[in-house]
Amino acid sequence: MGGIGSGRCWRWDAKSTTNDYRSIDVRRWAREGFLEPGRLFGWQWSIDDETVASIQARSEPGRVRLIYRSRSHGDEWESLDYPVRLLTTPCHYGGHRTWFACPARGCGRRVAVLYGGRIFACRHCYQLAYPSQREKSFERSQRRVEKIQERLGWSADPELMYGQKPKGMHWRTYHRLVEEMEHWDRESGLGFMVYVAERFGGLEL
Numbered sequence: 001m002g003g004i005g006s007g008r009c010w011r012w013d014a015k016s017t018t019n020d021y022r023s024i025d026v027r028r029w030a031r032e033g034f035l036e037p038g039r040l041f042g043w044q045w046s047i048d049d050e051t052v053a054s055i056q057a058r059s060e061p062g063r064v065r066l067i068y069r070s071r072s073h074g075d076e077w078e079s080l081d082y083p084v085r086l087l088t089t090p091c092h093y094g095g096h097r098t099w100f101a102c103p104a105r106g107c108g109r110r111v112a113v114l115y116g117g118r119i120f121a122c123r124h125c126y127q128l129a130y131p132s133q134r135e136k137s138f139e140r141s142q143r144r145v146e147k148i149q150e151r152l153g154w155s156a157d158p159e160l161m162y163g164q165k166p167k168g169m170h171w172r173t174y175h176r177l178v179e180e181m182e183h184w185d186r187e188s189g190l191g192f193m194v195y196v197a198e199r200f201g202g203l204e205l
Contacts, residue, residue: 017129021115022053026086026100029064035086035098037061055116062086070118080119138191144184148177 022045026035034041037059044054055068063083071077085101087110099110102122114120115128123129152174154163165174 016126021117021126021128023113023115024055024100024120025113026098027112030098035059035064066120072118078118082119084114084120138188138194141184141188141191145181145188148181148184152177152181 024043029035033039034057039059040056041059042054042056044051046052055066057067058065060083063085065081065083067081069077069079082103084103085108087099087101088096089099089110090096099112100114100122102109102111102114102125103119104121104125107122107125109122109124111122113123115123115126117126149163152163152169153166162178165171
């Protein structure tokens, strides 16, 4: 069973996004009850129901210890075992919220998600952007089209762009959504033409 870094090339560059790294989410671990002191548990990542990486973790008072092996670009496996501090903040309606304190040297940011390179650290330390921040303008427009299609229950297939009005939806809402979808579809097409012209110097089709 692979450790962190096996079967995948981990990148640390300006083009990387949070989707390029495996992650652990303190909110999910808290919901699962994994953060109770004394709990020893495993966490794994799968692709097509096949486990591609895994770690072990042990919860202790005020922290959780991560235990796994890591390697990069075919180097030798390295065994890692280190603590990640847990922080809490009060919620407005009672109770508290748990956070990770980024374990990277000199950081300590309070975050909900850590991303795994050699160590698990926050997205700021790995200089990661969210996928939406790397989108081209025409891609954002197309994503808006697809979100409206999803709300309408229509297929995202460009050849089947239109469908029926969803049962129970007011006609006024339906027409507004269709108009918005058509607007963003036009924006996507125009944006793509501009992108091609800028990227390839206005090649003739």
